[in-house]
Amino acid sequence: MSATAKIAWARVADIVGEQNSSFDPGELAAYEIIGVTPGGVARPGSAEEVAELVRMAAADRLGVIPCGARTKLEMGMAPERYDLAIDMTRLDRVAAYDPGDLTLGVEAGCGLVKLQSVLADHRQFLPLAVPWLRRTTVGGTIATGVDTPLRQLFGMARDYILGMEFVTGEGVAAKSGGRVVKNVTGYDLHKLMIGAFGTLGIMTKINFRTFPLPLESRAFVARFDESKGAFELRDRVAESALAPLTMEIFSPQVSGLFNSDVAARMEPKPLEPGLLSPKHWAFTSGFAGNEAALSRYERDMTGMAERCGAAGVTLLAQEQIAGAFGRKREFIPIALESSPATTILKVSVLPRKMNEMVTRAGRFANEVGVRWAAMARGVGVIYFALLPEAQDENARSRTATIAEQMMAAVARLGGHATIPWCPREWKRSLPIWGRPREDFPQMAKLKTLFDPNRILAPGRFVGGL
Amino acid sequence: MQINRELVRALERLLGRDGVLSSREDLLLYEYDGSVEVARPQCVAFPRSTEDVIGIVRLANQYKTPMVGRGAGTGLSGGALAREGGVLTVFSRMNRILSIDIQNRRAVVQPGVVNLELSRAVADARLHFAPDPSSQKACTIGGNVSENAGGPHTLAYGVTTNHVLGMKVVLPTGEVVSMGGAAVDTPGYDLTGLFVGSEGTLALVTEITVKLTPLPESVKTLLAVFDSVDDATETVVDITARGITPAACEMLDGWTLRAVEAYVHAGFPLDSAAVLLLEVDGLRESVETQAKDVAEVCSLHHAREVRVARDAAERDLLWKGRKNAFGAVGRLSPTYYVQDGVIPRTKLPATLRRIDEIGKRNGFEIGNIFHAGDGNLHPIILFDARDPAQFKRAVSTADEIIQHCISVGGSITGEHGVGMEKDRLMPLLFSEAELGFMRRVRDAFNPAGLLNPGKIFPSGKGCGETRIRPLAVEGSVAG
Numbered sequence: 053m054s055a056t057a058k059i060a061w062a063r064v065a066d067i068v069g070e071q072n073s074s075f076d077p078g079e080l081a082a083y084e085i086i087g088v089t090p091g092g093v094a095r096p097g098s099a100e101e102v103a104e105l106v107r108m109a110a111a112d113r114l115g116v117i118p119c120g121a122r123t124k125l126e127m128g129m130a131p132e133r134y135d136l137a138i139d140m141t142r143l144d145r146v147a148a149y150d151p152g153d154l155t156l157g158v159e160a161g162c163g164l165v166k167l168q169s170v171l172a173d174h175r176q177f178l179p180l181a182v183p184w185l186r187r188t189t190v191g192g193t194i195a196t197g198v199d200t201p202l203r204q205l206f207g208m209a210r211d212y213i214l215g216m217e218f219v220t221g222e223g224v225a226a227k228s229g230g231r232v233v234k235n236v237t238g239y240d241l242h243k244l245m246i247g248a249f250g251t252l253g254i255m256t257k258i259n260f261r262t263f264p265l266p267l268e269s270r271a272f273v274a275r276f277d278e279s280k281g282a283f284e285l286r287d288r289v290a291e292s293a294l295a296p297l298t299m300e301i302f303s304p305q306v307s308g309l310f311n312s313d314v315a316a317r318m319e320p321k322p323l324e325p326g327l328l329s330p331k332h333w334a335f336t337s338g339f340a341g342n343e344a345a346l347s348r349y350e351r352d353m354t355g356m357a358e359r360c361g362a363a364g365v366t367l368l369a370q371e372q373i374a375g376a377f378g379r380k381r382e383f384i385p386i387a388l389e390s391s392p393a394t395t396i397l398k399v400s401v402l403p404r405k406m407n408e409m410v411t412r413a414g415r416f417a418n419e420v421g422v423r424w425a426a427m428a429r430g431v432g433v434i435y436f437a438l439l440p441e442a443q444d445e446n447a448r449s450r451t452a453t454i455a456e457q458m459m460a461a462v463a464r465l466g467g468h469a470t471i472p473w474c475p476r477e478w479k480r481s482l483p484i485w486g487r488p489r490e491d492f493p494q495m496a497k498l499k500t501l502f503d504p505n506r507i508l509a510p511g512r513f514v515g516g517l
Numbered sequence: 518m519q520i521n522r523e524l525v526r527a528l529e530r531l532l533g534r535d536g537v538l539s540s541r542e543d544l545l546l547y548e549y550d551g552s553v554e555v556a557r558p559q560c561v562a563f564p565r566s567t568e569d570v571i572g573i574v575r576l577a578n579q580y581k582t583p584m585v586g587r588g589a590g591t592g593l594s595g596g597a598l599a600r601e602g603g604v605l606t607v608f609s610r611m612n613r614i615l616s617i618d619i620q621n622r623r624a625v626v627q628p629g630v631v632n633l634e635l636s637r638a639v640a641d642a643r644l645h646f647a648p649d650p651s652s653q654k655a656c657t658i659g660g661n662v663s664e665n666a667g668g669p670h671t672l673a674y675g676v677t678t679n680h681v682l683g684m685k686v687v688l689p690t691g692e693v694v695s696m697g698g699a700a701v702d703t704p705g706y707d708l709t710g711l712f713v714g715s716e717g718t719l720a721l722v723t724e725i726t727v728k729l730t731p732l733p734e735s736v737k738t739l740l741a742v743f744d745s746v747d748d749a750t751e752t753v754v755d756i757t758a759r760g761i762t763p764a765a766c767e768m769l770d771g772w773t774l775r776a777v778e779a780y781v782h783a784g785f786p787l788d789s790a791a792v793l794l795l796e797v798d799g800l801r802e803s804v805e806t807q808a809k810d811v812a813e814v815c816s817l818h819h820a821r822e823v824r825v826a827r828d829a830a831e832r833d834l835l836w837k838g839r840k841n842a843f844g845a846v847g848r849l850s851p852t853y854y855v856q857d858g859v860i861p862r863t864k865l866p867a868t869l870r871r872i873d874e875i876g877k878r879n880g881f882e883i884g885n886i887f888h889a890g891d892g893n894l895h896p897i898i899l900f901d902a903r904d905p906a907q908f909k910r911a912v913s914t915a916d917e918i919i920q921h922c923i924s925v926g927g928s929i930t931g932e933h934g935v936g937m938e939k940d941r942l943m944p945l946l947f948s949e950a951e952l953g954f955m956r957r958v959r960d961a962f963n964p965a966g967l968l969n970p971g972k973i974f975p976s977g978k979g980c981g982e983t984r985i986r987p988l989a990v991e992g993s994v995a996g
Contacts, residue, residue: 148926150861150863150926151758152754152757152758152861152862152863153757153861153862153863153892154757154760154862155861175760176760197702199702207675207679208701208702210707210710211675211679220954224950224954225950225951226950226951226954227947227951228955230859230926230927230928230946231861231926231927232859232860232861232892232926232927232928232931233859233862233891233892234667234671234676234859234888234891234892234893234928234931234932235859235928235930235931236664236665236667236676236714236930236931236932236933236934236935237928237929237930237935237939237943237946238935238943238946238947238952238955238973239711239714239715239955239958239959240665240678240710240711240713240714241711241954241955241958243678243707243710243711244706244707244710244711246707246710247707248706252706263760264759264760264761264762265760287620290622291620293731293733293734293800294800295799295800341800341802341803342802342803342806344802344803344805344806345800345802345803347802348800348801348802398702400700400701400702400703401700402618402621402623402699402700403620403621404620404621431701432621432700432701433701433702466698466699466700467700468698468700468703468704470704485704485705486704489703489704489705490694490695491694491695491696491705491708492705494694494696494708494962495705495706495708497961497962498706498711498958498961500961501957501958501961513705514704514705514706515705517705
């Protein structure tokens, strides 16, 4: 540790208090990011303290990374510099909730479960059914841009975040948007913070539009011998008047994953037997409404599934949904624990290209003998999990081959892909953030503007931002 | 502003003689938009391609002349006015729909495509472009993107930014940048999210990739008639709190509905104090129940009548009343000032009472016609522009209303934009440091400050400098 750094630690304790800072290596190990451990951790209790910490770090050029429940630190690249972890979990207040207006302001460190329970008291919710739901914070969810099955109907966080307060890399407390449901005052800087991995600023407060909890929801599963039928059903539903909450397609291997002990740990509620089968592709969809609407969904989806050649269908009542929905939500953590070297590619293509993409990806993986499982969302996003038997050089090189082939295939289909999760040792040899993009210079411009000293999570994001 | 003949000739060489206007008479047509502001450009340029736009940008830089993008000029905050003169770049000739992908529900359009034309082009496939500003027959998608336009149906469908997936833009430095795209979740910062709604201050947009949205299977339009404004606003509060999200929830107060009725004959009862125009849509099975729920809430709050439009013709007539309201108001007063404040919906009843009180105290009749379901107010202050004292009082009255919106947690503009009309109000919402930071974002993309100068950020000029022109009666559109 350098002399400057030593002085800085004393100042960290000055800002947040002795009890809210730590430089104990034992404690710091928990803040490690892809092999890099910080020199200290601060747990600020206010946005002002966050700003003060960042100003201090900017003056001393210390690398700073904000974190919440630390469930997604393995995503992205290792930081170039990481001196101070800013643990946001003390900033966990629901700052303003106006149920009658369906709007809410919440501090970034608030746990999602806590937030959802506050909302549930008023029969409202946020459509953030994200992985690691039971532990994750609002800030971590938004900063990493993870998606949710509910995006099928509700869109992404960018569609229901109304405004934000954040601290820039110079320690300036800034804000954009507001609290009301419609607002075009000033630039939407908060949209830049979403999915930016904390490289532009540290979010301190996020304002959301909330949603009424649906009256009743049910689900539908159809099984197919081939992927084609499952994707065709997706297309038919998308072209109908139906507006389901979720639409996912699972490859046959997911059956094994979802019936495993790992899955039971992630989602204790049981999975209905026979729902998924290791021989079939599965189309799954949840929907909500009144009794008449629910029957219509069931009737129409069953009819469409038959026309697409389904081998079997299952209807799930409200009380049977949780186990299946929980697994769908936790697909990523389940996949990560299902192999010693899980590598997950996130692929975006136009919805009608998904079948072709998955088919090719499956072929690439089969050719080199790597086990895989896929989840495709109706909006055109595929999570393709490679599940090698071991983490060795052989597995790495085969994974790299598949990733390369998939990147080329997705580019030909007009889409793009990243590798959000893989063994940390493989990160440098895989195209984690996908292929270089034409708009990168504009992103670099923003990075320089928001964080001129390159202290915020440097190197973690796209193109080394 | 002095016309630079050399620049005009250079533009003519680039775009052809019919691609540039510079005579005084021609420029008169381009010195206003739908707002109360006036500003005359040096010349008007009509690009036909991205390459033309690059050429215009290069010339503007060479001659150190401001440049401003413009669609149909229906904007309500002076966003498309050349506040500091310069080259007004009008996109009316870049009006092609470049591609439509029905299966994947995408379209790529040039900025000059008229909003409603895109919806018409995909209507056979039962799709539409969801943002529906009242000016949708005239306004362009490029303009919608610049202002992040809303409309009555954005309550359920979202505003423009929710429907734009990607863009090709020309930066004021002449660089062309493609951002986002037809596939979702582009890696990296959400540049599209930043550029949509940046009011033409960051780039000139030359291509837009949008989502297309299915038309609902079933629609029911209801007109609820009230004898008191309070009952109408309390109904909106209750509908929201019950978690019913209509596709649209518009309110017209007594004064406004009488003005509209005299002009459009939509069937609004002349003796009522307020009407709510409500629409529910979706699956047949849900719409029936939703319409019943909405009607019940209206009755609970003493609606004296809830009328359900029997057919498409009746529905269109009700909407015609709403969408032509500002034209109707224009018949009553040579000049009016429309605001665009937003408040939390729980504050609607108190705020409407407050607006009435503020109006009375300042000697103005203030009409209200607005997106009640969003809490997006459009108070209309009528005044006589020939009387400078009255104009000044109208502006201070409007400011008092906006101050109130902010004091209850609201915003100064919900869909019209800040432009050159509300820039002086920005410090009411943002600190100097916050505005300073936003300014630096602008400067990062617009380093010479030549693109759309004098917008969004307070210029330090007092409101006394706002110039006023009489509004045209026909074709005035808002909200």
